[in-house]
Amino acid sequence: MTAALRLDGLSKTFPVGRGWLGKPTASVKAVHPIDLTVPRGETLGIVGESGCGKSTLARMLVGLLPPSTGSIEIEGAALDTADPTAFGKRIQYVFQDPISSLNPRKTIRQVMEAPLRHLHGMKRAEREARIREIFADVNLREEFLDRYPHEFSGGQAQRIGIARALAADASILILDEPVSALDVSVQAQVLNLLADLKGKRDLTYLFISHDLAVVEAVADRIAVLYFGSVVEIGPAAQVFAAPRHPYTKLLADSAPVVGRPLTAPEAKGSELPDPLNPPPGCAFAARCLRATEQCRSTVPRLDDTGDGTRAACFHPLDAPTA
Amino acid sequence: MKFLTLLARNRLALGGGVVMALVVLLALVTPILPLADPDVTDTARRFLPPFSEGALLGTDHLGRDLLSRLLWGTRLSLAVGFAAAISAATIGAAIGIVAGYFGGWLDNVVMRGVDMLMAFPYILLALAIVAALGPGLMNALIAVAAVNVPFFARNIRGITVGLAHREFVDAARLSGLSDTRIILSEVLPNVVPVIVIAMSTTVGWMILETAGLSFLGLGSQPPQADLGSMLGEARAALISHPHTSIVPGAMILIVVMSINLLGDGVRDALDPRLKSGALSRPRAATLVERKGPVPASEGRGLLEVQDLRTEFHVGPRTYRAVGGVSLHVEQGECLGIIGESGSGKSVTALSVMGLVASPPGVITGGAVRVEGEDMIGTPYRRLRDLRGRKVAYIFQDPLATLHPLYRVGDQLVEAIRAHRPIGRAEGRAKAIELLEAVRIPNAAKRISDYPHELSGGMRQRIGIAMALANDPDVIIADEPTTALDVTVQAQILSLLDDLRRSRGLAIVFITHDFGVVAQLCDRVAVMYAGRIVEEGPTASILETPCHPYTARLMACVPELGEGRRRLEAIPGLPPAVDKLPPGCAFADRCAKARAECRQGEIALSRAGPRAVRCLYPETPVMEAAQ
Numbered sequence: 001m002t003a004a005l006r007l008d009g010l011s012k013t014f015p016v017g018r019g020w021l022g023k024p025t026a027s028v029k030a031v032h033p034i035d036l037t038v039p040r041g042e043t044l045g046i047v048g049e050s051g052c053g054k055s056t057l058a059r060m061l062v063g064l065l066p067p068s069t070g071s072i073e074i075e076g077a078a079l080d081t082a083d084p085t086a087f088g089k090r091i092q093y094v095f096q097d098p099i100s101s102l103n104p105r106k107t108i109r110q111v112m113e114a115p116l117r118h119l120h121g122m123k124r125a126e127r128e129a130r131i132r133e134i135f136a137d138v139n140l141r142e143e144f145l146d147r148y149p150h151e152f153s154g155g156q157a158q159r160i161g162i163a164r165a166l167a168a169d170a171s172i173l174i175l176d177e178p179v180s181a182l183d184v185s186v187q188a189q190v191l192n193l194l195a196d197l198k199g200k201r202d203l204t205y206l207f208i209s210h211d212l213a214v215v216e217a218v219a220d221r222i223a224v225l226y227f228g229s230v231v232e233i234g235p236a237a238q239v240f241a242a243p244r245h246p247y248t249k250l251l252a253d254s255a256p257v258v259g260r261p262l263t264a265p266e267a268k269g270s271e272l273p274d275p276l277n278p279p280p281g282c283a284f285a286a287r288c289l290r291a292t293e294q295c296r297s298t299v300p301r302l303d304d305t306g307d308g309t310r311a312a313c314f315h316p317l318d319a320p321t322a
Numbered sequence: 323m324k325f326l327t328l329l330a331r332n333r334l335a336l337g338g339g340v341v342m343a344l345v346v347l348l349a350l351v352t353p354i355l356p357l358a359d360p361d362v363t364d365t366a367r368r369f370l371p372p373f374s375e376g377a378l379l380g381t382d383h384l385g386r387d388l389l390s391r392l393l394w395g396t397r398l399s400l401a402v403g404f405a406a407a408i409s410a411a412t413i414g415a416a417i418g419i420v421a422g423y424f425g426g427w428l429d430n431v432v433m434r435g436v437d438m439l440m441a442f443p444y445i446l447l448a449l450a451i452v453a454a455l456g457p458g459l460m461n462a463l464i465a466v467a468a469v470n471v472p473f474f475a476r477n478i479r480g481i482t483v484g485l486a487h488r489e490f491v492d493a494a495r496l497s498g499l500s501d502t503r504i505i506l507s508e509v510l511p512n513v514v515p516v517i518v519i520a521m522s523t524t525v526g527w528m529i530l531e532t533a534g535l536s537f538l539g540l541g542s543q544p545p546q547a548d549l550g551s552m553l554g555e556a557r558a559a560l561i562s563h564p565h566t567s568i569v570p571g572a573m574i575l576i577v578v579m580s581i582n583l584l585g586d587g588v589r590d591a592l593d594p595r596l597k598s599g600a601l602s603r604p605r606a607a608t609l610v611e612r613k614g615p616v617p618a619s620e621g622r623g624l625l626e627v628q629d630l631r632t633e634f635h636v637g638p639r640t641y642r643a644v645g646g647v648s649l650h651v652e653q654g655e656c657l658g659i660i661g662e663s664g665s666g667k668s669v670t671a672l673s674v675m676g677l678v679a680s681p682p683g684v685i686t687g688g689a690v691r692v693e694g695e696d697m698i699g700t701p702y703r704r705l706r707d708l709r710g711r712k713v714a715y716i717f718q719d720p721l722a723t724l725h726p727l728y729r730v731g732d733q734l735v736e737a738i739r740a741h742r743p744i745g746r747a748e749g750r751a752k753a754i755e756l757l758e759a760v761r762i763p764n765a766a767k768r769i770s771d772y773p774h775e776l777s778g779g780m781r782q783r784i785g786i787a788m789a790l791a792n793d794p795d796v797i798i799a800d801e802p803t804t805a806l807d808v809t810v811q812a813q814i815l816s817l818l819d820d821l822r823r824s825r826g827l828a829i830v831f832i833t834h835d836f837g838v839v840a841q842l843c844d845r846v847a848v849m850y851a852g853r854i855v856e857e858g859p860t861a862s863i864l865e866t867p868c869h870p871y872t873a874r875l876m877a878c879v880p881e882l883g884e885g886r887r888r889l890e891a892i893p894g895l896p897p898a899v900d901k902l903p904p905g906c907a908f909a910d911r912c913a914k915a916r917a918e919c920r921q922g923e924i925a926l927s928r929a930g931p932r933a934v935r936c937l938y939p940e941t942p943v944m945e946a947a948q
Contacts, residue, residue, distance in 0.1 A: 049808070049810075050778070063496075088496050093496055095489045095493065100488060100490065101489040101490050106508075111493075114499060115496075119497065168498075184878055188878035188891035191889055211880075213880040216883075216885065217885075217887060218886065236886055237886070240882055241883065251809065254812035255812075255837065255882045256811070261841070262815055263816060
């Protein structure tokens with residue numbers, strides 16, 4: 001079976017500062033080369049804290065940002081030009097802030113028609129039928145079509161955002177923090193809707209979030225990002241329940257959970273490494289209790305730790321003895 | 323329509339609009355009025371004073387009818403002024419949009435060119451253009467338009483740069499729109515109001531500039547009249563026959579004045595910042611219009627809120643943000659307030675120290691007692707003395723609450739100085755001590771950092787340090803960790819927990835996260851649509867929630883360690899607080915709702931430490947209290 005999405009050495013480096021004649025004086029590696037394969041029909045959760053490169057990765061995947069190196073392959077076909085129209089039919093994006101992803105001066109009908117007209121060149125009658133079908137799928141009433149974005153609540157606006165992504169008829173959706181701007185009671189509605197749509201339309205999801213519990217609830221596999229690299233990837237049921245990378249463990253221990261006493265999992269007020277001056281070895285070494293000399297000088301590779309999980313660590317935590 | 327009503331509310335703009343409409347009307351009907359030919363000279367009748375026979379406004383130095391010349395001249399000046407404004411706006415906006423949208427080297431080249439144009443003095447540049455092209459009205463128009471292009475280009479570029487990075491532009495790109503289409507259908511409609519505002523405020527200026535060029539003899543050529551050339555020709559007779567100058571001069575004054583008044587009105591009516599009321603400065607303390615008696619103190623807690631009601635009055639609508647909230651917190655206790663957005667939890671917190679913005683906020687009832695003293699309706703001087711010293715706040719976004727241009731140490735010292743005089747050295751020592759108290763490494767160095775030099779977690783520590791600066795008894799923390807990463811959140815929460823234990827602080831912690839409440843708070847109050855629907859000890863509520871809303875809210879939050887599953891969603895949305903239903907506000911979303919739930923007040927029924935506002939609770943409150 002061909003993979004829905006395959007990334008080969010995908011990376012992004014941003015130039016920083018401006019010297020004489022506009023030449024950049026330094027560069028920041030926002031995403032280190034990533035290899036990733038997502039089988040068709042899977043939900044891959046991507047978690048990480050702010051600044052870990054998850055949004056940069058997402059923007060490269062939909063063609064809004066040209067990658068510095070590497071290639072993106074969708075269902076066996078390579079897509080290496082940063083041209084959103086080439087990407088649009090195969091991979092779509094759902095934005096974090098549903099209201100600001102809708103033009104305040106356009107009706108919902110105009111928003112919905114854009115992908116149908118420009119990506120698929122549909123005629124008017126066809127477009128009408130298609131919009132009706134999609135709106136039924138995302139539980140929106142057709143009377144909403146002639147209203148403007150400011151008339152909607154966050155949850156409704158996010159359904160519209162999902163409807164727009166579906167209109168492009170892409171088989172892969174990048175969901176970039178799709179529920180973090182929503183209230184918890186509405187968040188569950190949207191998450192359930194996404195689960196229903198996936199079954200009905202045979203979609204593949206990349207679900208990006210900072211909320212570990214949400215990712216665990218929706219994903220088949222989870223990739224943990226730290227400082228622009230995947231540090232651990234494995235089945236959703238294992239990643240947080242039995243973390244192998246010390247950073248994953250720190251994340252899991254930090255999440256507030258009912259019934260767990262409050263402790264600071266990290267005593268020292270350590271900060272993220274400086275992107276302008278990255279450490280030579282493992283980026284997590286300065287915060288890690290298990291770090292050795294090897295960790296500080298050599299970058300660990302993402303290796304199989306057995307039981308289907310892969311972690312980029314020289315001294316991974318023990319597998320649970322079950 | 324809304325635009326016109328807003329405009330009409332501005333009396334000066336309305337007056338300007340009426341005068342302008344009259345002038346434009348006169349200019350339009352000039353060709354059909356029974357006027358003398360404006361260009362026919364009659365030297366026998368030169369310098370006739372106003373109100374002479376056959377010449378209502380008199381005649382000029384060549385005996386031409388001034389009224390006729392004035393009307394024809396006004397017509398020409400207005401036409402040239404508007405044409406210049408429209409061409410300047412079109413060309414300038416096009417340059418600005420292209421430069422702002424594409425950015426990069428194109429932006430650099432274009433905008434440096436525009437900057438160079440702007441570096442020349444206005445009138446000198448216009449003179450140079452006319453000198454190069456030769457005198458004449460058309461060339462004057464080109465000159466005036468050209469000198470105004472940079473103004474539009476810079477204005478519109480700034481707006482476009484902001485728009486080009488908005489998410490809806492990315493979304494349009496993903497929908498397959500080309501750059502041209504994005505500019506025309508996504509960017510332009512959002513820029514048009516700005517163009518209109520810029521035009522309405524500059525068209526008067528352009529009429530003046532055209533008149534200036536004509537006055538110098540570079541614009542309209544004799545015998546053609548425009549307001550500037552009329553003034554220029556009358557200059558020689560300024561002393562002997564002043565009416566020849568006064569007539570065109572007064573018209574210029576009327577035209578420019580009315581256009582500017584109207585332009586200001588248009589800008590005010592179109593500017594979205596004015597619509598939201600952000601420019602009307604809020605009062606120093608929330609307006610209090612207490613209806614009904616002040617509830618008597620029950621003497622509970624360090625901070626006691628009784629039947630607090632806060633409303634927002636916006637136009638004809640009343641939003642009941644807080645509809646009778648009572649709570650209290652003891653020394654060393656942490657009370658959690660949990661609810662969704664719009665549940666009134668933040669407004670409750672801000673009402674305590676009168677920090678709700680007025681207008682539109684009004685406290686309409688209840689009492690807030692700090693150590694027994696009622697804060698509602700306290701004179702501002704007293705309120706200010708207590709803010710920060712007795713009750714301090716920590717807000718959600720530390721980047722928004724810290725001043726970006728001052729060093730964090732100076733801001734800390736300022737917070738202390740608001741309550742007691744403190745010397746330089748002592749202030750510095752105290753600031754370092756505070757930063758150490760919130761566990762900022764390298765405190766002595768960090769106090770001279772600016773807010774943008776610190777990470778989100780460090781900034782929130784500064785926010786906490788500032789709240790601690792005057793040793794308050796109560797700290798109200800409004801979602802202090804929502805904007806932070808989980809690892810940082812864990813650090814901040816444990817810091818707050820340590821502080822309350824070591825300093826005996828009372829904390830009111832506002833959040834939407836049950837996990838946080840469970841770890842930090844002793845008691846919790848659940849709010850929905852401006853009221854407390856359930857209250858009690860945290861562990862007890864988490865174990866046996868009584869109110870259906872609490873139970874369902876807990877069920878729909880995914881929790882780490884439960885694995886992949888379908889979540890229990892609550893159907894529908896919370897009610898709008900300006901249209902609250904009678905009875906229980908949750909009834910429409912509740913599976914257990916019956917007819918009784920939708921009528922009349924539902925009281926908070928108490929049993930021991932637990933309280934619930936529900937007729938058919940999940941577990942009877944008596945049982946839950948056991």
